[in-house]
Amino acid sequence: MKNVPYICGMKQKFAHIIIGLLWACNLAAQTTVTGTVTDGRTPLPAANVFIVGTIDGCLTDTLGRFSFMTTQTGDVTLKVTYMGYDDYTRTAPVSTLKDIDVRMQERATAISEVVVTASTYSFGKSDGFKTMDALDVVMSGNSCGDVVAALQSLPGTQKVGEDGKLYVRGGESDECQTFVNGMHVLVPYSTNTENTAVRGRFSPFLFKGINFTLGGYNGEYGQALSAVLPMETTDMATSDKLGVSASLVDWNIGGTKAFTNSALSFNATYTSMALYDRLFTQRQDFTRPYRKLSGEAQYKKEYTRGGVLKSYVGYDLTSVGLHEDDRHLSLKEHNIYANLTYKAPIARGTTLFAGIANSSVWNHIDDAVSAGDHYRNHRNEIHLKTELRKVVNDRLKVSTGIEDYLRHSTLDFMPYQYTLDYNIFGAHTDAQLRVMPKVFVNLSARAELMRTRWQLMPRATLSYIPNKQWQVSLVAGRYSQTPNDDQLAQSNNTLPQSTANHVILSMQYKGASSLLRIEPYLKRYRHLPRIPQGEWLADGYGTSRGVDVFVEDHSISPRLVTTLAYSLNDSERLYQDYTELSTPSFASRHNLRLSAKYSIGKCILGVSESYATGRHFAQGTTPHYNSVDVNLTYLLSPKVIIYTSLNNVLGRTNIHRYDANGKGIISNRDRFFYVTILVSLKNNKAYDISNF
Structure with a gap:
């Protein structure tokens, strides 16, 4: 056994040698x-x-x-x-x-993911930042459920209390055009007596998206000198809905029946000021209270290959009677609008859009200007449109389309009578290109043909989007619009289209809890209709320049949302019956709106302050406009909402304008109190009674 240690030692040395050799081989x-x-x-x-x-x-x-x-x-x-x-x-x-x-190269955003927000305010949820949805419109401090009134809380809009329509960046109300699912609406407002604010025709619950564009829009949209309001109806419902609402002035019922691949919706509203007029004092002498009966219906269908069919029809009947001086004015209007659109993929990355819309409006007014006269006017428009849209690759997206506006108008009002028929053909092409990882260009061209005269309108947007927070854009383009039917008829249909050139610089920061946007702009008008000596000419011109500021903040408290909207506008025009270059009477230099909304438990409390400097008339400059509005929303149960608001809490008597005699025109009431209850009759929540 004496050799055992020796043998073991030899084995260990041999193992070490083997391991060393293997390690050396591995290193090699x-x-x-x-x-x-x-x-x-x-x-x-x-x-x-x-x-x-x-x-x-x-x-x-x-x-x-x-x-x-x-x-x-x-x-x-x-x-x-x-x-x-x-x-x-x-x-x-x-x-x-x-x-x-x-x-490493920074990953570029795919062109299909790019959303250029220059001069556009998107309502709904966009990039996770909630700006405004249907319920916000209904419960905005002074909107009383009106889309148009809610939009007037944004910068760039101006307060014109005597008619309540949208006036944008020094432009007339007719310069802002409305589109539903891409199709034009001829008359988007309800009617009312002179010097009384009107309302928009459409329920905010109808739409999943509202993109209010104050200028610089692409080639798809024409016949709008200042702004466009494109609205997209909701997608197909997947469950049945039924809801009702009631207030002192209107009563509503609406619902949806959902099928496997389609849905049918309806909505009916009756508006009457009769009860309100009896409860609260007023300045005007109504012989017949304001009443409106309206109904809407939609049908939507989805096809297996991705096609979507949408149809919509809406009808309003409005009437009111008023005693004024020696007249007993009687007004009645029928307004019907219908459209049918189809959108479907037809090839890889290519989508086809086609649509048709019809607008018809009948106005009947007795004692319109003086006792015994009769005003009869009918306007009709058929809008045809088709477009191809294609995402070529991650760098390029293109679209091209054609459309036609077919218009008919008749007037019977002594001494003026006419029948007018004309059409406006339009074509456009757009290309959105990513030229660098953070730089995007949108190039578009629109051409319109009226009679034998072509109008070419190039448009371009250059955007720098370094990240999800910042965006800077420079926008330039030309826009055109046909004079109104009365002007065309009185000029024997010879007036050309008016034009406006836009230049806008847009700077936006969007953080996790705040939004800041600053936009200086310049508009130059040419070929405005002018009637210096009883004959219509197209030599009017003007400019509108200014800056808009919008701030929305959620950072002070999760329960508190504050907004600031400020507009500075400096505009001058020589048009219509003006004898010299002047600030138009609808334009105020400074407009400011502050608002705050605080949520606590089941309640939402809102307060807003609206201010505008005076407007200029030949008879003088009006005092400044001021209104403090408050509103309260209470969720009584998961299916019941109570909403109430009081406009102009301080009771200030605002003078909107002066008439030819120098008399100040004021509202029928200094304050307006509104209360409504919204109830769901199905399993859905009250916030989702959305009629559609």
């Missing part, structure tokens, strides 16, 4: 891969570097350096990945992968 078979990962300027720490098909690799250090060993031989593929950057790959002999310089 391994290669060290080294290098640095940067974005061309700064190192990228924690980038993942590895050989494809193996587990050989590592993460870069704080200086972007990497070093690891691999047993691979011959050609290999080195791959580097880093969040927010395109993957880097390099195929080469493994022996050459030493001290390599890897420069």
Whole structure:
């Protein structure tokens, strides 16, 4: 046994020799891969570097350096990945992968993901930042459920209390046009007596998206000198809905019946000021209270290959009687609007859109200007439109389309009588291009033919979007609009289209709890209708310049939302019966709106302050406008909401304008009290009674 230690020692030495030889062989078979990962300027720490098909690799250090060993031989593929950057790959002999310089390229946003917000306010949820939805419209401090009134809380709009319509950046109300599912609406407002604010015709619950564009819109939209209001109806419902609402002035019932691949919806509203007029004092002497009966219906169908058919029809009957001086004014209006649209993919990345819309309005007014006269007016428009849209690749998106506006108008109002028929043919093409990872260009051209005269309108937007928070855009373009039917008829249909050139600089910051937008702009008008000596000419002109500021903040408290909207506008025009270049009577230089909404438990309390400087008339300048409005929303149960508001709490008598005799025109009431209850009759929540 004396040889045992010796034998064991020999075995250990032999094992050590074998292990050493294997280790040496392994070292000889391994290669060290080294290098640095940067974005061309700064190192990228924690980038993942590895050989494809193996587990050989590592993460870069704080200086972007990497070093690891691999047993691979011959050609290999080195791959580097880093969040927010395109993957880097390099195929080469493994022996050459030493001290390599890897420069990562920041991943570019796909063109289909780009949303340029220049001069546009999107209502609904966009990029996770909630700006306004249907319920916000209904419960805005002074809107009383009116889309148009809610939009007047935005910068760029001006307060014109005697008619309540949208006036944008020094432009007439007719310069803002409304589109539903891409189809034009001839008359988007209800009617009322002179010097009384009107309301928009459409329920906010009808729409899933509202994109109010104050200028600089692309070639798809025409016949609008200042702004467009495109609204998209809701998608097809997947469950049945039924809801009712009631207030002192209107009563509503609406619902939806959902089928397998389609849905049918209806909505009916009756509005009457009779009860309200008896409860609260007023200044005007109504012989017949304001009443409106309206109904809406929609049918939506989805097809197996992705096609979507949408149809909508709405009808309003409005009537009111008013005793004023020696007149007994009697007004009645019928307004019907219907559209049918179809959108479907027809090839890879290509979508076809086609639509038809019809607008018809009949106005009957007795004692319109003087006792015994009769005003009869009928306006009709058929809008035909088709468009192809294609996402070519991650860098380019294009669209092209044609459309036709077929218009007919008759007037019987002594001494004016006419019948007018004309059409406006339009064609457009748009291209949105990513020229650099953070730089985008939208180029569009629109051409319109009226009679034998073509109008060419180039438009362009240059946007720099460095991240999800910041966006800077420069917008320039030309826009045109046909004079109104009365002007065309009195000029024997010879007036050309008016034009406006827009230049807008848009700067926006959108954080997790705040939004800031600043937009200076300039508009130059040409060929405005002017009637210097009883004959209509197209030699009017003007400018409108200013800056809009919008701030929305959620940071003070999760329960509190505050907004500030300010507009500075300086505009001058020589048009219509103006004898010199003057500030138009509808324009006020400064407009300011402050609002706050606080949620506590089942209640939402809102307060807003609206201010506008005086407007200029030949008879003088009106005092400034001021109104403090409050509203309260209470969720009585999951299916019942009570909403109440009081406009102009301080009771200020605002003078909206002066008449020819220098008399101040004021509202029928200084204050307006509104209370309504919204109830769901199905299993859905009250917030979802959405009639559609």
